[in-house]
């Protein structure tokens with residue numbers, strides 16, 4: 001009779017918000033392909049969430065869907081405890097869900113700002129807070145346990161345009177929260193930002209031009225998503241990344257030859273002299 005198999009620990013569990021479609025789904029699949037059990041959060045996209053769960057489960061068994069409107073504080077506060085109850089523990093959260101509605105300086109309103117702030121910044125902070133509470137409890141039995149939060153930001157923060165004012169403000173708030181949470185939640189929870197470049201969102205284009213842009217992007221989108229999902233996976237796995245943001249640049253496709261890195265001139269040996277210290 002063969003020896004019984006050694007007890008293996010359960011796979012790490014990650015909650016990905018907004019994981020029914022698009023980038024959130026791509027991140028969920030990437031993590032499932034790398035052995036993570038995925039809690040698939042969604043709001044309205046019921047069928048798509050079901051599909052993401054099925055596809056993740058084929059890669060790493062046990063994915064489940066969790067519904068919550070991240071604009072509702074009670075729903076946000078209930079989300080992580082529901083995932084913990086289902087899986088026993090959570091090791092990482094990827095805050096990917098976001099409201100993305102058009103406004104400008106001319107049409108800006110408190111209502112639009114609040115809507116974006118709630119789901120895009122407030123929810124990410126509350127979920128991070130809940131993960132920290134969970135880790136503080138877990139560490140009583142597992143002193144070495146630690147967890148990670150990845151916040152999806154936007155390169156628009158570093159390349160400003162005058163549109164999507166409320167969305168951009170909410171991502172700026174999340175960027176600031178990313179730094180503050182990194183200080184506040186360490187060492188139990190690492191916090192990392194990942195900032196994709198604009199992909200399908202192309203706010204200044206409307207009608208036919210938007211369709212043209214989408215068609216042109218379709219071929220590149222896979223690579224774009226892959227780059228962002230790679231960055232999220234790296235953020236989860238590399239314990240040295242904390243309190244910073246990885247900017248994902250789709251302008252440098254992997255198959256495009258890059259200019260050679262110029263060789264540096266060797267440095268002249270350092271010779272201390274009296275003149276160096278300003279005495280003639």
Ligand SMILES: NC(=O)c1ccc[n+]([C@@H]2O[C@H](COP(=O)([O-])OP(=O)(O)OC[C@H]3O[C@@H](n4cnc5c(N)ncnc54)[C@H](OP(=O)(O)O)[C@@H]3O)[C@@H](O)[C@H]2O)c1
Pocket residue numbers: 017018019020021022023024041042043044045046068069070071095096097098099100119152153154155195196197198199200201
């Ligand atoms: N795609 C890009 O080009 C790009 C560029 C830069 C940054 N990003 C960032 O990357 C992330 C993903 O981008 P994306 O384009 O894939 O996002 P998206 O399609 O605009 O939104 C992702 C999901 O967010 C969920 N969501 C929105 N409001 C919600 C709320 N109040 N409560 C709960 N869920 C809510 C929706 O889920 P349901 O459908 O289930 O309602 C939606 O499917 C975002 O944080 C975005 O800011 C994306």
